Amino acid sequence: MMEPSPQSPNYLIQPISLSPPYLPSPSPPPPLPLEPPPPSPTPTKPNQFLSLISKRPSVSVTSEFDSESRIFFHRVSCKLFDNLAKLKFSFLNKSKREISEPQLALTSKHLSIHYDPxxxxxxxxxxxxxxxxxxxxxxxxxxAQQGEVAMIANSADTSYAVEVSSPVPYVGLPKATIRFPMGEVTLEEREEEEVPRTFSINGILKSPIWNGVCSAYYMDEELKLRYSYKDGAMSFIPSVSLPSNALSFAFKRRFSPSDKLSYWYNFDSNYWSAVYKHTYDKDYKFKAGYDSEVRLGWASLWVGDENGKAKTAPMKMKVQFMLQVPQDDIKSSMLMFRVKKRWDIL
Structure with missing residues (x-):
């Protein structure tokens, strides 16, 4: 019989001593769960309808005077319900202080009503x-008891759309328009006297070519071809109409960011016109030109953005001075002006 080896065994895992000094200390008891706080009272929403009614509407008055016609044009605008709707009243005031052509309009995002008293x-x-x-x-x-209804379907990228419209009361087939990135095509039924109903096609096509844009407009059996070339300083736009073969072209040259010259010539009638424009700032512009068809030279000075609104102009006022000089009768030259002013009352 083999006797046990006097050496101590080689344990892979050392034995754990269970003597009192090495006993694991007991873990502390888990904390008692805290009581959930009482729910905070739900904030009450203010009555939006009462807030819209109680808010003071903003009122503005715009007046415009044209020295050529000697007529005042006035418009009173009022924004209601926190700009959800706008009420407008406009009229003309002639030289005899007579009010004419009153118009009342109520417009909103989805509905507009224009009333003629x-x-x-x-x-x-x-x-x-x-x-x-x-x-x-x-x-x-x-x-007139007439109108029109239309339905427009757009694609996800909004580059394609189909519009179907029909007059009310219903007469004939509806008109269909297809829009795509290169233009649009319209198909509608046309009815003429002593001619059976036929379909007419109108459309616009545009495509980039030769560093420019070529456009084709077809309407009422007339085709107009137009090419537009533009770079940083020059524009050249020839056009021809078929079947009349009327040829014309426009030329524009920008000498600086504030100076520009435009020229237009019609080969069919030999009429031409030229316009020079100089801008001092966004709110100051000078124009001078000549039109051979009416044999008239003119010059104009704008104070305030020509295409902008009066509320964005200095002192909320736009002024235009124009001098017209007929070529055949210089003594009958005329100086005219137009003033447009806006007042914000509330």
Whole structure:
């Protein structure tokens, strides 16, 4: 019989001593769960309808005077319900202080009503989204009892769209328009006297070619071809109409960011016109030109953005001075001016 080896065994894992000094200390008891705080009272939303009514509407008055016609044009605008709707009243004031052509309009995002007190007629327009890619719009003339309804379907990238519109009351087939990145095509039914109903096609096509844009406009059996070349300083735009073969071209040259010259010539009639424009700032512009068709030279000075609104002009006022000099009768030259001023009352 083999006797045990006197050496101690080689344990892979040392034995754990269970003597009192090495006993693991007991873990502390888990903390008692805290009671959840009482729920905070739900904040009450203010009555939005009362806040819209109680808010003071903003009122503005715009007046415009034209020295040539000697007529004042006035418009009073009022924004209602925190700019959700706008009420406008406009009229003309002639030299005899007579008020004429009053117009009353109520416009909002989805509905607009234009009322003519003299004609006792109203034009109603409405538009809204039926779905994410479907839009509906309608127009109705109350006095004539006529209108139009249209449905527009857009693609996801908005570069393609199909519009189908029809007059009300319904007459014939609806008109269809297809829009795509290169233009649009319209197909509609046309009815003429002593001619059976036929379909007409109108359209616009545009395509880049030769560092420019070539455009084709087809409407009422007339085709107009137009090419536009533009770079940083020059524009050249020839055009021809078929079948009349009327040829014309426009030339524009920019000498500096503030100086520009435009020239237009018609080969069919030999008429031409030229315009020079100089801008001192966004709110100051000088123009001078000549038109051979009416044999008239003119010069104009704008104070305030020519295409902008009066509220963005200095002192909320736009002024235009124009001098017209007829070539055949210089003594009958005329100096005219036009003033447009806006006041914000509230």
């Amino acid at each position: 003299e004609e006792q007629n109203a034009l109603i327009k409405s538009s809204f989204d039926v779905g994410p890619m479907l839009h509906f719009k309608a127009t109705h003339d109350v006095k």
